[in-house]
Amino acid sequence: MSNITVTLTVNGKQQSVTAAPDTPLLWVLREQLKLTGTKFGCGVGQCGACTVHLNGEPTQSCLHALQDVAGKQVTTIEGLSPDTSHPLQKAWLAEQVPQCGYCQSGQIMRAAGLLKQNPRPTREEIVDYMSPNICRCGTYVRIARAIERAAGGGGVQS
């Protein structure tokens, strides 16, 4: 399979990347664009560690081939806020959510997707929406609390 060159917008910046057409977006982001906040966890869309926003919607970047993301808008954890000021990031710090931290970029990106479509989610809605993302350290209690804190804080935007 010969390489293709694709142009896409990542965190507001236009990027042109060359790789095999079936290369998952995940590896393009991590190894070519050096945006390593997006993590590799399972490679098959089971854990959510690689969650990014694609055209504004949270999705697992390991499931999208480069050939399918041409011209699309990608937001990674690095693009969520310039200075860790997103309400979710502040709430994550206030609740001291992360333990090993490896899944947390994905958790935050997924939570940002939730708050965008549902700024005041109930606990049940949070649990339902967040369940695709695994945290092996089991920080779920604090993730849920942090989302509630961010939602209660107002001014939520992605």
Next chain:
Amino acid sequence: MKTTKNAKAATLNAGRRRFMTGAAGLTFGIAAGAPALQHLVAGAAEAATGSVRLNNWVTVFTDGTVAIMSPAAEMGQGSLTALPVIVADEMDADWSRVRIVAAPPNDKLYGNPAFRFLQYTAGSATVTGYFNNLRQFGAQVRYVLLDNAAQRWGVPLAEVVSEPGYAVHPRSGRRLSYGEIAAFAKVPAQAPEVTVEPVAKAQFRLIGKDLPRVDVAGKVNGSAQYSIDVQVPGMVYGAILREPVEGAAPEKIDDREARAIDGVLQIAPLKFGVGVIAQNPWAAFKAKKALKVTWSREATGWGFSNDKGYAQFAALAKDPNAKGVAWETQGDIAGAMGKAATVFEGEYRADYAYHAQMEPLNSVAAVTADGCEIWCGTQSQTVAVTAAAAALGIPEAKVKFNGMLLGGGFGRRGNRDVEFIVDSVLMSKAAGKPVKVMWTREDDLHNGRFRPLYVNRIRAGLDSQGKIVAWHHRVVSDRVLAFMDPVRYKESKGRDNIAMRGTELPTYDIAHRLAEGLQQDTGMRTAPLRAIGVGQNSFANEVFIDELAAKLGVDPVEFRILQLAGTPRAQRAKNAIEEVARMADWGRKRRGRGLGVAYLDYSGTQVAGIAEVSLARDGRIHVHDFWCVIDAGVAVQPDNIIAQTQSSIVYGLGLALTERIDIVDGAVKQSNFYDYHVPRMRDIPNIHIKLVQTRNHPTGAGQMATPLVPSAIANALFQLTGVRLRQQPLLPERVLHAMAEAGVSIA
């Protein structure tokens, strides 16, 4: 803050000075100017020249910054922060001026006393193991700073007190910051002997407060660096197809398809597998998948399965002529069992279980003619260096170590051969370039090193009053220590602490006890897994205790309390059990729900838990609430102990209900999170934790509640249905099978 009322009283022993030797000895440094910590953080201690005078634990800078070394690996458990807190507390540092520096690999200086001075972060033994020494070191630094201030002022040392970051002379109102003292201080060549207050009386200033963990900020914006994130100039990517069974070797390699993949640079046959080197990870993974390899059939593990293991282990567990290695023995077990009024017996099992740390194993290495540089997340910095040096046949001094954050450890990254680090060393040597070797999730499972398969058999003798007088616990399992750490195994006299821990019963008052291990070499790959042997051995203990209570018609909470000894440690156990029963409103019956209790003394930490469950028609157990009380003595970072306990409970929930590895013809059947099910947010009960802070030496906190969960759930299921489950995990089909056998139907 800066009042004399808050000042730390001088508890200095000015008269006595003694040379301190060995690992307990402190040197500390004074440095001019602002800190150049990045050199230290990178672990390149020798590179940190210039304004930084190198030292073992503490450097005080003239700008007031206090750099404190932390020898712990950070995998989410918080000890990277907790250890410097202990030093800073005793030296009365201003925490806002403290910078934490990851200590370089050096067992002699930074080894954990709990592991015979191996620099190894494991076993929830970090705070407890380093605590006394770090308090001593902190007190020595404070002594030297105050002594320098006293000399400058010409006053007796006894008149000088400290406030955070300051030496103060209350009588004259004079004060000097630690940074100001650093500008003129003389550091004695010999460390002063300083007496610290015993834990029961000490006035802590930082210990017991919730200070933000130093690693957390980078974990919410993607900047935290794990080894998988490392990129070095000229780096290529490696993937390895490993032998499906430990010890098998590639006999025939068909790599035609693999070589044809764009971006593949090299195929590197290895003793234990076949390596692929490629320009990017995707090509490396595709090529690995395309390899066709025939494996030698000599390895021990071929043909093995869970069923074969259970058959073999269960026969041994029952065999009166078999004799194990004694793990704990007290009194006269044979005599007491013979005299007992009644003898009960129970058998408990556990499947293999997988760590599932979120970061698949990986490392980066750059091998050159001069040596080797490695980047890795490891539970032991020094073991990593030794293994890399051995793989290349070079002196350890030629290995440059870069410690990275660990995306989860849980015991998987502390094996003596650290194969996931040696992988990149071998591949870099083969490629002649820096290589990042990443395991896929499938590799992480197929090459997994698991909590072993277990068959536990317990016999208990009771006297006519219903008191337990004899307890014989036999554990048959795969060997763990001999496989994961031959060095420690050699020192252990055949006692496999990873498999056997948790069979000891330090708080139950049972006069005659024997815990013996019969660990088997089945050829399976094993490792410590969060809570090690305690995870299964405590399950066996606590379900069996529950069975005894039921047979005697005594309430399970009451029965446990009745078995407790009269020691202070057992009093703490009693408090924990009574408190958790109160929290759960134990006596209140719930319609369609069952409650189950479990208790554990885990390395001195007292934990008790209660689960509330219901049962679905398909055999699925639903855990609604979990209450837990933990008393780990002095809580250095209380909220972090709560966080660790939440984490332990969630981890225990997966092990209790869904997590199992199946071995088929010696190889691992499961491949990814679609067939190895770990808890998700929707699976989590309401978790209620009470941290009891007592004035005892701090004990472990990182995994203590994990073993409570399966036993409390199994005991709750019994209360609900009258049916006992004696095998982890408590799978729906096992529940349905047990109920069918007992003739019980789901309400």
